[in-house]
Amino acid sequence: MKYYGGCDVGSTYTKAVILDETGKICADTTIRSKI
DSSP: OOEEEEEEEOSSEEEEEEEETTSOEEEEEEEEOOO
16 A cells, blocks of 8 residues: 655644545644744
């Protein structure tokens, strides 16, 4: 099975997600970005 990851780093929060090849979310997280 293949997995795909993505992230978004903003000034306030950093978000990441892992999807499997069917598009189902396997893992996700949101953390506060460091200043």
